[in-house]
Amino acid sequence: MAIAIGFLIAALGAFVAYWFSTGEARNTKLKIWGIALMIPISPALAFSIGLSYAISVQNGWAALIMWFIFPVIFLSGLALLLVGLFKKDKKMV
Template identity: 95%
Template sequence: MAIAIGYLIASLGAFVAYWFSTGEARNTKFKIWGVALMIPISPALAFSIGLSYAISVQNGWAALIMWFIFPVIFFSGLALLLVGLFKKEKKMV
């Protein structure tokens, strides 16, 4: 049940980020998706993937893979947020 809740939180976070980013400027989309990846998606997805993998290999220690998955997703969200904050918009003529 906890695995399903983790996947539900991650998918709900992705849906809300998609909903808020439709019709926005490119930099705003980067900011929204960066925050969404860092706050709701990365912990929930790492937890769910880690427990799913641990159950599939039938080893409780395998759940520690979430300690490797979380920083990868978190830092990709941080990179998106920083790109959204510091990248300049091109002016259309």
């Protein structure tokens, strides 16, 4: 049940980020997706993937893979956020 709730939280975070970023400028989309990846999606997805993997290999210690998955997703969200904050828009003449 906890695995399903983790996947549900990640899916809900992705849906809300998609909903808020629809029709926005590119930099705003990057900021929204960066924050969404860092806060709701990365911990829930890392938890769910880690527990799913631990159950599939039948080893409780395998759940520690979430400690490797979380920083990767979090840092990709941070990269999106920083690109959205510091990238300049090109102006068409």
